Amino acid sequence: MTIVFRQVPALLCENCGEAFHDEVVTAALLKQAEQAALAGVEIDVRRFAVAA
Template sequence: MPCRHGEPRPGAVTVPLERDGMTIVFREVPALVCENCGEAFHDEAVTAALLKQAEQAAVAA
């Protein structure tokens, strides 16, 4: 949940994911971003797509 002091607004964020000592960075990921604290929230479809892409990258590395 947002910090309760700001409204989440549509935006894009950078998301780093780490796995087995490897870091994968996704840029311009759609998210709702709290205007007060900057915390980002992703819907289920975005999260699933990020995890799938990270898994594919880990296998290819």
């Protein structure tokens, strides 16, 4: 399965500039990916939504 999430909010490390996601965003991404897997999605491109 391949899912591309667009427009995912990220935080930036002040020291190195690396992007990372907080716990709320990470949990929402995992939940949406799990729902897609259960629905049998093979390839999907979607806009990120926290409430999903």
